[in-house]
Amino acid sequence: MAGQGVPAPLVVIVPLKRRHCAECRGGPLPRLVLEFHAPLCLDCADLGHLVYLPRGDAALTRRAREASGLWAVVVRHNRRRTRYERQGILVEEAALARAESACLADAEARARRRARDAERRAAEDVRFRSALAAEILRLFPGCPPERAAGIAAHAGERGSGRVGRTAAGRALDEGAVTAAVRASVRHLDSEYDALLMRGVPRRQARTRVAPVIESVLAAWRR
Incomplete structure (x- = not known):
């Protein structure tokens, strides 16, 4: 605008x-x-x-x-x-x-600047994914560490638009971190994706898998 x-x-x-x-x-x-x-x-x-x-x-x-x-x-x-x-x-x-x-x-100078910027962003991403994984484990100590690292890598992928890249996600807001974990459980630990493939409406599918998701989250919180 x-x-x-x-x-x-x-x-x-x-x-x-x-x-x-x-x-x-x-x-x-x-x-x-x-x-x-x-x-x-x-x-x-x-x-x-x-x-x-x-x-x-x-x-x-x-x-x-x-x-x-x-x-x-x-x-x-x-x-x-x-x-x-x-x-x-x-x-x-x-x-x-x-x-x-x-x-x-000035193509050569801009190429060098892009390379430096890429290195800086890569280092920032490594630090952020590490911090996000640590926060996941703090909130969900029962979550396997390798699973926490996978959730952090997926949710925090630069340019993805996922919850980890929102302002709340970058600030490690508890709600945003929990949303990232819940999304992972929904897709990997429930039949949600299979329900969608069978034509079940998204909201109905979410309602059907909600008990499974909450059960996994409760177990990880202990």
Whole structure:
């Protein structure tokens, strides 16, 4: 979201359904702009001269955007997550060429920086997984140590979006740690996954396996 006083970027949509331009009637459109809820092709929206840069290279994207007098964000709706997700940007061709030249010029320095950052993140992950496993064993002393280490590795995987990577999980909040352990027990020590494969609705499956999960957690707490 744009900050106060900063205009929001232009948004170009990758449609999920076949759409045609409301002005020139061209289509189906690979990308479109919504103007008063009507789809426009990029040419009719005066963006046809821009070139597409897919996401993936943060430095190239930033430099191309900064060098381009006109640019737009390209998004696509993710139905499963019910949100729009960024796919890339549209920028002026000359701006992209300048950005590519700048990235080539300092590619070696950026590669060294990425390597250092990767080493730092790996060390941080090792320390965090160790701390998470220790907290699991403190809360559930009956949990086998190797199982606690596995839960910590799974729940704390960087970029996974799992409970261990939430703010509460990183703070080793008791509720978050318990949620990670409960999830592991649900999948590994109950018939939950088998119930889902048989078509049992998720909530119903959770209700059916709840006694088993609580039994395992109670045994591990002792």
